[in-house]
Each structure stands twice: as C-alpha cells, then as structure tokens.
Amino acid sequence: MALAEHACSRESAVAARIDSAPCNACPVRSMSVCSALEVDELKRLADILVSVKVDAGHTLFAEGDGADTLFNVTAGTMKLYKLLPDGRRQITGFLLPGDFLGLSINDTYAYSAESVTPATLCRFPRRRLEGLLEDYPKMQRRLFAMASSELAAAQDQMLLLGRKNAKERIASFLLMLSERAKRRGYAENPVHVPMSRSDIADYLGLTTETVSRTFTQLKTSRVISLLEGGKVRLNDLEILQELAEGA
Amino acid sequence: MALAEHACSRESAVAARIDSAPCNACPVRSMSVCSALEVDELKRLADILVSVKVDAGHTLFAEGDGADTLFNVTAGTMKLYKLLPDGRRQITGFLLPGDFLGLSINDTYAYSAESVTPATLCRFPRRRLEGLLEDYPKMQRRLFAMASSELAAAQDQMLLLGRKNAKERIASFLLMLSERAKRRGYAENPVHVPMSRSDIADYLGLTTETVSRTFTQLKTSRVISLLEGGKVRLNDLEILQELAEGA
DNA sequence: ATCGTGCCTTGATCTAGATCAAAGCGAGAG
DNA sequence: CTCTCGCTTTGATCTAGATCAAGGCACGAT
Incomplete structure (x- = not known):
C-alpha cells in the first residue's frame, strides 16, 4: 500500500513507501549497489528506502544543502551541476538508471541535482545506509567500484574539457x-x-x-x-x- | 637491510624492502589509507609493500599498462595525465604525499603517472592489497572516502575547465x-x-x-x-x- | 669562464568558438 | 485552429586565448 507524501524541501515530489518485495523486482537491481546483495539482504535495504517520483525539471537538491539523503536512479535521466556566482554552469554528469547520487565528503552536497526527464529514484537516509555498509562489506566494495568508475569517467571528461x-x-x-x-x-x-x-x-x-x-x-x-x-x-x-x- | 633492485618496466628506479617497523615511522601515515589501521595491523601492510625512490621526470607507468601494482606517495610530487593520439595532453591531477594512485576499473591503468620532483612511493601488489581490504573493512572505507574526495575534486576541475x-x-x-x-x-x-x-x-x-x-x-x-x-x-x-x- | 639546452617571458598575429541578433519550429493552452 | 513561449537553428561579428616568433635567463657540462 503506497502512501503519497511531500518528499523534498524543494517543490513537490511524490514519495511512496514500497509495499513488499520491492527490490527484487527492481529493473536496475543488477546495475547498481543492490547487485551486491542477496535476496534476503535486500529486505534490509528495502526497509530503509522510499521510492520517489519526480517530473522533468525538478530540483532534487542544491549544492550546499545538507546531505542527509542519498539516491539511486531507477528510471529517467538526472543531471548534476555546479554554478559560479555569476550563473555560469557546469554539468558534471548525466545519470541513468542504476546510477547513484548524493555522496559527499563533508555533510553538504557538492553539486545540485535536477531531473532531465520524469524520473523515479530510491531515497535512502544517509546514516542508515552507512549502517548497512558496515554490515555488508561487499556492498561497500560495490559502492567503491562505482565511485572508481565515476572517477575514471571524470578523468575522461577532463581530457575532453581541457583539450x-x-x-x-x-x-x-x-x-x-x-x-x-x-x-x-x-x-x-x-x-x-x-x-x-x-x-x-x-x-x-x-x-x-x-x-x-x-x-x-x-x-x-x-x-x-x-x-x-x-x-x-x-x-x-x-x-x-x-x-x-x-x- | 635494504636491497636495491630494478623496480619498474620503465627506466630505472630504486626499490628497497623496508627493514623493520616501517609504516610506524612513515611521515604520511596519518594522511593516507594507512591511517585506518592500528599499529599491529600495519605490519601486514608493511609485509606486502616495497618502498620505491624515483628521480624527477620518471614514468612510473603509462596509460594502458597492466595495472597490477598500486602506489602511495610518501614524498615528492607526481602528475597523472592522459594523451590524445596527436600528443595533446591533459594532466588530470598532481599528487602529494599521502595520495594514492593506480586504481583502475578494468585491469589496465587509465592514465600515465610521472614524477614532477624526485619522489618516494610505497608499492603494493594489487591482489595482495585487495586481500587486505577484505580483511580490514575500515581500510576499504578509508579508501572509499579518499576516492570520494578525489571525485569531488574532479568535479571542481570540470567546472574550472569548462567554464x-x-x-x-x-x-x-x-x-x-x-x-x-x-x-x-x-x-x-x-x-x-x-x-x-x-x-x-x-x-x-x-x-x-x-x-x-x-x-x-x-x-x-x-x-x-x-x-x-x-x-x-x-x-x-x-x-x-x-x-x-x-x- | 663559456657554451648549450631547456625553461620562461614577451610580442605580434590569427582563429575557434563566444556573443549578439533574428528567424524557424513545435507542443501545449485556450 | 491559432497563439504563445521556449527551444533550436542560422547568420554576422567580436575576442580570449592559441599560435607563431624572438629573446632572456639559469644551470649543468665541457
């Protein structure tokens, strides 16, 4: 039974607690962090996540906001960007289903996130996901692998932008x-x-x-x-x- | 007792197995992956590492080489770069003591690494370091944190290069x-x-x-x-x- | 000392891409 | 059906930084 609620600080988004066996049927399971977990372990993941649906052009969070939620894209395309004070903008990446967003070093987001198309995402409270990472090292490893390949992509992008x-x-x-x-x-x-x-x-x-x-x-x-x-x-x-x- | 040897496929570098209690006295211990480990755990790390000294301008490895060793900078400055076929070059980062290099998604390096100044590094066989990461989740987490902050730096650099x-x-x-x-x-x-x-x-x-x-x-x-x-x-x-x- | 060989700096010119400007074009509202 | 409004395309011009071209300077080798 899905219940609708206002999800984010910015604009309206529809959030729904997943009914049952949610992750099992997830279309992006094999692409994302979730691929590290067994069926029974997925339950714990499902317990802490909320599915969020947003329209195109919805700002999920902005650079500098408190980074207490993480997201996983399950449908649609998102863009991440940074702004200069005078409005110049650099999009640092487009995210497809399976991609993760919201990682940050300190406790604020280092970039803004906005949907390019209508999109759905899984939303995780940061603390609780971190707890899960402690319990499941293979999930930690999977996340590390994802970050590493993002880093490699970022280096390719530097070559593109610089040369x-x-x-x-x-x-x-x-x-x-x-x-x-x-x-x-x-x-x-x-x-x-x-x-x-x-x-x-x-x-x-x-x-x-x-x-x-x-x-x-x-x-x-x-x-x-x-x-x-x-x-x-x-x-x-x-x-x-x-x-x-x-x- | 240090023994000298030829270290890398490229040019000459001096490598020396560390004598005793090596990591304990390491100047960059607090800055790097090693900071995740206790004194006794460091011994296992010391067992698999070799200290390498290189002159300025030494190529440690090149893009496309088999990535079976990882490094940690302990002194000096390194540069990482990518080349286009016609010779255009993009330096993707300068590394200071404490920085890690050699991560790769597939099994080849995604960039070349060269010393800017004379430098010393710890060299790890990739397989054995990965083994250590399995045993010490906190080291895995530390490495993840380092990769995340590199990713954030890469995004800043994209803004710089693009705008x-x-x-x-x-x-x-x-x-x-x-x-x-x-x-x-x-x-x-x-x-x-x-x-x-x-x-x-x-x-x-x-x-x-x-x-x-x-x-x-x-x-x-x-x-x-x-x-x-x-x-x-x-x-x-x-x-x-x-x-x-x-x- | 003197010579080279790489940097680094400075100047003159050129150009890829930015900026400024103005039509097309298409999807949603009324 | 037609009117907008926003996006895209195309054209004309401008400019930041690239390219081309000398010198200057420092340091190691002879």
Missing part, C-alpha cells in the same frame, strides 16, 4: 551516451538524447549555438542523423570514433 | 595548491609550486604562454609574488578567492 575541440567533444559525447545505454540494455544506436542543447553545452563547456552548429555539421557530413523524439542515429561508428579522438 | 577563464583558472590553481599543502602540514603561504609552466598549462587546459602571461598579470597587480625556488606568495587571499570564482 578537445567542439567536434571532438560532440562526437565523444554521443559515443559515451551510446556506450552507456548499451551497458544498461537500452538501444545504443539510434541513441536517446533526452537533454536540451543548452544542457549539452553546459556539459561540454560550449554554448548552445556551437552545439547546434556542430550537430548540423555532423548531420550534413552524414556521420549522424537527427531523428524524432531526441533520437540520434550514429551512421558511422568508426568515423565518429576517429573524430572523438582527433586522430 | 572559467585563464585568470580564474590560475587563481583557483594557486588556492588549491595552498589549501592542499596546508592540510598536509606544509607551508601554505609562500606555496611551493614545483611543476613547470607547461605542466600547469596541461592541467588547466591552457598554453604555457597564457599561463606565463597570467602569472605576470597577477604579479603586476600585486596579488601574488613570484619567489625563488618555485615558491609563490599569495599576497591577498581574499582577492584571489574572488578572482577564482569570477565574482
């Missing part, structure tokens, strides 16, 4: 989206690109205009095709790969 | 170095800047010329002073902070 030109950035971005979709079992070619030009720009350190022009260039040179509903067909993976590395 | 201008980048860089030095108990103001202009450029996504000009500008406006031996005095932290955030 690649606009075309290389867009090519890399499309390949990355396609690769991630594939590993989660979604369509990898036509790849779904749900975020706006302006989000892409803020992720790649460009402007909307440059992103738009570069998409047009790639389309004109037949390397990609822009389809309906935010889908992009990658017509020549090989060329795209070369473009991405500037070879 | 800050040259002056903001240099100001941020100097403040970051000073802050890190402070937390490790080194001099924070005149701050030691051991890396070349070209390394700084490749870390900040600029060219040597721009780095040099920007240092000159900051010097001319009396915000910093360039001292002997790669030291930089930060004359006005407040202004520097404002410059860094573009306020």
Whole structure:
C-alpha cells in the first residue's frame, strides 16, 4: 500500500513507501549497489528506502544543502551541476538508471541535482545506509567500484574539457551516451538524447549555438542523423570514433 | 637491510624492502589509507609493500599498462595525465604525499603517472592489497572516502575547465595548491609550486604562454609574488578567492 | 669562464568558438 | 485552429586565448 507524501524541501515530489518485495523486482537491481546483495539482504535495504517520483525539471537538491539523503536512479535521466556566482554552469554528469547520487565528503552536497526527464529514484537516509555498509562489506566494495568508475569517467571528461575541440567533444559525447545505454540494455544506436542543447553545452563547456552548429555539421557530413523524439542515429561508428579522438 | 633492485618496466628506479617497523615511522601515515589501521595491523601492510625512490621526470607507468601494482606517495610530487593520439595532453591531477594512485576499473591503468620532483612511493601488489581490504573493512572505507574526495575534486576541475577563464583558472590553481599543502602540514603561504609552466598549462587546459602571461598579470597587480625556488606568495587571499570564482 | 639546452617571458598575429541578433519550429493552452 | 513561449537553428561579428616568433635567463657540462 503506497502512501503519497511531500518528499523534498524543494517543490513537490511524490514519495511512496514500497509495499513488499520491492527490490527484487527492481529493473536496475543488477546495475547498481543492490547487485551486491542477496535476496534476503535486500529486505534490509528495502526497509530503509522510499521510492520517489519526480517530473522533468525538478530540483532534487542544491549544492550546499545538507546531505542527509542519498539516491539511486531507477528510471529517467538526472543531471548534476555546479554554478559560479555569476550563473555560469557546469554539468558534471548525466545519470541513468542504476546510477547513484548524493555522496559527499563533508555533510553538504557538492553539486545540485535536477531531473532531465520524469524520473523515479530510491531515497535512502544517509546514516542508515552507512549502517548497512558496515554490515555488508561487499556492498561497500560495490559502492567503491562505482565511485572508481565515476572517477575514471571524470578523468575522461577532463581530457575532453581541457583539450578537445567542439567536434571532438560532440562526437565523444554521443559515443559515451551510446556506450552507456548499451551497458544498461537500452538501444545504443539510434541513441536517446533526452537533454536540451543548452544542457549539452553546459556539459561540454560550449554554448548552445556551437552545439547546434556542430550537430548540423555532423548531420550534413552524414556521420549522424537527427531523428524524432531526441533520437540520434550514429551512421558511422568508426568515423565518429576517429573524430572523438582527433586522430 | 635494504636491497636495491630494478623496480619498474620503465627506466630505472630504486626499490628497497623496508627493514623493520616501517609504516610506524612513515611521515604520511596519518594522511593516507594507512591511517585506518592500528599499529599491529600495519605490519601486514608493511609485509606486502616495497618502498620505491624515483628521480624527477620518471614514468612510473603509462596509460594502458597492466595495472597490477598500486602506489602511495610518501614524498615528492607526481602528475597523472592522459594523451590524445596527436600528443595533446591533459594532466588530470598532481599528487602529494599521502595520495594514492593506480586504481583502475578494468585491469589496465587509465592514465600515465610521472614524477614532477624526485619522489618516494610505497608499492603494493594489487591482489595482495585487495586481500587486505577484505580483511580490514575500515581500510576499504578509508579508501572509499579518499576516492570520494578525489571525485569531488574532479568535479571542481570540470567546472574550472569548462567554464572559467585563464585568470580564474590560475587563481583557483594557486588556492588549491595552498589549501592542499596546508592540510598536509606544509607551508601554505609562500606555496611551493614545483611543476613547470607547461605542466600547469596541461592541467588547466591552457598554453604555457597564457599561463606565463597570467602569472605576470597577477604579479603586476600585486596579488601574488613570484619567489625563488618555485615558491609563490599569495599576497591577498581574499582577492584571489574572488578572482577564482569570477565574482 | 663559456657554451648549450631547456625553461620562461614577451610580442605580434590569427582563429575557434563566444556573443549578439533574428528567424524557424513545435507542443501545449485556450 | 491559432497563439504563445521556449527551444533550436542560422547568420554576422567580436575576442580570449592559441599560435607563431624572438629573446632572456639559469644551470649543468665541457
């Protein structure tokens, strides 16, 4: 029996305590921290989590907020970003189902989190999840592995932001989206690109205009095709790969 | 009794099995993974590590090499970097004593590691360290905390690379170095800047010329002073902070 | 001492991408 | 059906920082 409530400090979100055997049927179980746990252990996880549904454009939390909840994306796409005082924005990552968010060193979030599409997430009280990590070292290890691969992705992104030109950035971005979709079992070619030009720009350190022009260039040179509903067909993976590395 | 040997596949490095009670006296014990262990537990760590000394400019390992060793910096400064096929380089981080390197998701390094100054490191066989992590969950947790804070630093760096201008980048860089030095108990103001202009450029996504000009500008406006031996005095932290955030 | 060989700095010019400006275009509201 | 409003595309111009080009300076080797 699900009960609706107001979930977050910001705007409205619908939260529902999971009825029964929740995690077992979870579509992202195999992708996330949960994959570290056995069926019976999952019960303890289910006990501390609440499922949250949000509309597109919902701010889950903002940089500097007290970081007492962690989340796991189960459906939809989220974006994480940082702002400079004058409003310049850097999106540090897009999250897909299975991704974790909310980790922080001190006790405040180091970035803001907002949904790109309608999304659902599992919400965990930080303290209680930490308790679980103490009891289940394999879960701790799994979380460490996830953080490590995020770190590797962050280093790739530094190379992109520091040294690649606009075309290389867009090519890399499309390949990355396609690769991630594939590993989660979604369509990898036509790849779904749900975020706006302006989000892409803020992720790649460009402007909307440059992103738009570069998409047009790639389309004109037949390397990609822009389809309906935010889908992009990658017509020549090989060329795209070369473009991405500037070879 | 120390025995010298050739350590790495690349160039020569001097490795020495530690004689006795090694970690106890280690200058960076409190800063690194080791801080998670008690004196008696440290013995097991000491058993699997070898101390390595390298000259400045020594390549410890290269991107793509088999990642079967991990390192902990005990003295000196290291740099990690990624290369594009045409030689463009992005330095993804500078490591100070206490920092860990060598983590990888698959079994190859995702970046190259080279010493900026003469350095000493502890070298661990990956398998055996992983064994230790299984036995000591608190060490696992400590490593996770270190990875998390590296991740947070990487996100800051994305903001810098994606959205800050040259002056903001240099100001941020100097403040970051000073802050890190402070937390490790080194001099924070005149701050030691051991890396070349070209390394700084490749870390900040600029060219040597721009780095040099920007240092000159900051010097001319009396915000910093360039001292002997790669030291930089930060004359006005407040202004520097404002410059860094573009306020 | 003198010579090189790498840095580092400074100057002149160029350019990729930003900025400024103005149409298209499309989905939801009325 | 038509009107908006927000997003996207395209065009014209501008500029921060890259690139090209000399010198200057310091330190190790001869």
